[in-house]
Amino acid sequence: MKIECKQVSKQFDQKHVLQNCHFSVKTGEIVGIMGESGTGKSTLARLLVGLETPSSGEILLDGQPYRRKDGARILLVFQDALHAVNPLFTVGDILTEATKDSVSTEEVVTILKEVGLDESYLPKTPRQLSGGQLQRICIARALLLKPDVIIFDEALSGLDPLIQGQLLRLLHQLKIQHQQTYIFISHDFNLCYALCHRILVMFDGQIVDEITNFSDPIEVSHPATQNLLTKSQNPKHPKCRIRKMMATIQND
Numbered sequence: 001m002k003i004e005c006k007q008v009s010k011q012f013d014q015k016h017v018l019q020n021c022h023f024s025v026k027t028g029e030i031v032g033i034m035g036e037s038g039t040g041k042s043t044l045a046r047l048l049v050g051l052e053t054p055s056s057g058e059i060l061l062d063g064q065p066y067r068r069k070d071g072a073r074i075l076l077v078f079q080d081a082l083h084a085v086n087p088l089f090t091v092g093d094i095l096t097e098a099t100k101d102s103v104s105t106e107e108v109v110t111i112l113k114e115v116g117l118d119e120s121y122l123p124k125t126p127r128q129l130s131g132g133q134l135q136r137i138c139i140a141r142a143l144l145l146k147p148d149v150i151i152f153d154e155a156l157s158g159l160d161p162l163i164q165g166q167l168l169r170l171l172h173q174l175k176i177q178h179q180q181t182y183i184f185i186s187h188d189f190n191l192c193y194a195l196c197h198r199i200l201v202m203f204d205g206q207i208v209d210e211i212t213n214f215s216d217p218i219e220v221s222h223p224a225t226q227n228l229l230t231k232s233q234n235p236k237h238p239k240c241r242i243r244k245m246m247a248t249i250q251n252d
């Protein structure tokens with residue numbers, strides 16, 4: 001399913017938060033969107049899933065305007081997994097409620113296994129899970145809904161680098177299994193590098209650069225990209241471990 005963002009701008013009151021964002025993502029492609037805090041990444045994500053409407057421009061899914069009320073074909077998985085679920089629900093409730101009980105227990109258990117968990121998690125509540133386990137549940141819930149596109153908005157941020165590495169591997173495997181289209185939003189180059197076919201760079205509400213070639217050194221055309229790369233490539237930075245750990249999966 002191809003998603004197109006055509007000359008999309010967004011204003012809140014008089015403030016221009018997004019300006020002429022223009023890109024498309026093909027079926028089965030994983031595109032990263034990278035940028036510093038406040039550059040408009042989450043606003044773009046909310047527009048893409050239909051939680052906000054553009055001030056101008058349009059979002060198309062396979063050439064047709066995307067309306068959320070026609071069915072959630074573009075889903076958002078975001079950073080704060082604890083706030084994305086009902087804390088009183090069990091894992092079983094969370095997974096079946098999302099699919100309005102149209103899914104069998106077998107399917108739920110299969111998806112749980114795909115995200116590295118099993119049926120013993122079904123009676124647990126969110127507070128009994130680690131951040132990484134809960135994020136797996138959110139990913140499982142998104143997969144059960146069989147969307148055309150999943151947008152991950154800083155979905156791995158704030159997790160331990162080891163858990164990030166495990167979840168990156170998981171997303172990579174799931175991508176191969178489900179041939180799904182992902183948009184992966186992060187301020188962290190290493191996470192985008194590990195998973196994405198190409199990376200769009202945002203600065204001040206605009207897409208200012210695109211990384212398509214991951215050769216060393218990476219060619220950049222905007223200072224914002226260079227800043228993000230410099231931060232991520234500091235060898236003392238713990239995330240560099242992820243980059244090393246993940247360098248192999250690109251060839252899997």
Ligand SMILES: Nc1ncnc2c1ncn2[C@@H]1O[C@H](COP(=O)(O)OP(=O)(O)OP(=O)(O)O)[C@@H](O)[C@H]1O
Pocket residue numbers: 012017035036037038039040041042043044187
């Ligand atoms: N509903 C809103 N009303 C007014 N301003 C908003 C609204 N939503 C976002 N903004 C503003 O838009 C700008 C971009 O915010 P956004 O959350 O999209 O950035 P971001 O790149 O995702 O940042 P972060 O990485 O910190 O989440 C910010 O200045 C923010 O204050």
